[in-house]
Amino acid sequence: MDDGPEREILRATYRALCEHGYADLTLKEIAAESDRSKALIHYYYDGKRDLFDAFLELLYEEYTDRIDAATGDTATERFRSLLAVLLTDEGASSGRGFRTALLEVKAQAPYNDTIREHLVEFDAALFDRLETVVADGVESGEFDPSVDPARVAECLTATVQGAHARRVAIDGSTDELYETLIDYAERHLLADASGSLEVER
């Protein structure tokens, strides 16, 4: 990753956002977190909106890199790995300040087209990865053939986002939810799940 002035300004934006939140984020705060002057930031970016557009673009790249790092030889392993990236602390790339700021940014979406368009991209990327891994599992015969990958992905996309919102709002852990979703997968996605449950009863 090169550390030219633009990248360095975006890193300073991250630090300023964690510290001050979105509402109080100004070019002045960003300059204070950076080696650059407010004038130099203005040279690269037209204003807060323009800079934040570039910032969300960088964040999107990092987010997709992170979820694409979920690996495994089988769809079942990739599904577990993806949920671990999304829900466990080991998978988290960011602290509480950043998660809080991100929820604040979401609440800005109705008033800000740029933010909304980026959030639609983030949402679509998450949905896409979840749908792909479930579809892979159905195709390989690992998952129940009656599972609808789009429906599972729709539901899990909401669940993951709710887990992140709850983590900020009530400081709730997502670890237990991770266990619950893995349990859900083992019971209801795996091709032999209903069979093994029948045996248990």
Added chain:
Amino acid sequence: MDDGPEREILRATYRALCEHGYADLTLKEIAAESDRSKALIHYYYDGKRDLFDAFLELLYEEYTDRIDAATGDTATERFRSLLAVLLTDEGASSGRGFRTALLEVKAQAPYNDTIREHLVEFDAALFDRLETVVADGVESGEFDPSVDPARVAECLTATVQGAHARRVAIDGSTDELYETLIDYAERHLLADASGSLEVER
């Protein structure tokens, strides 16, 4: 519902919140939405934090009344009715302005103990109703006896909150998610679900 000055001030708070959001909410904005003066509001409430505490308490009462209005003769019907209240437009008590403000309020929780305590109550009320209806279904034999009510409730609490966050952030509909969760229930909660799936295959 009586319309004494306190109740009238809290109604004005709702209108001001929908219009201005939480960050820009001041006693002046609330007075402007009300028949009361800023001085009178100060007579009843020490400041924005105190007033907002009372506002969230009223909101909690209305929220629990709304989710407790989910009815049905069987646990399966009550489960469907509860999801309809939580996820469909018919069940919604509030418009987009309010939903947006509520997400903004959630992002304030890490900085504001009063808000966080109220959000913990909201979350617990939702979890409790979901857990109760699933436990009822297991007890009555309608739901699969291997279903863990607390785990299902934990997962659905996150899913419902994620659906609301997505609705604000990307203007996503929750209707499809409602269908998906009803479908999930029919496949995986109902006692005869695995049996009927076996027949389909």
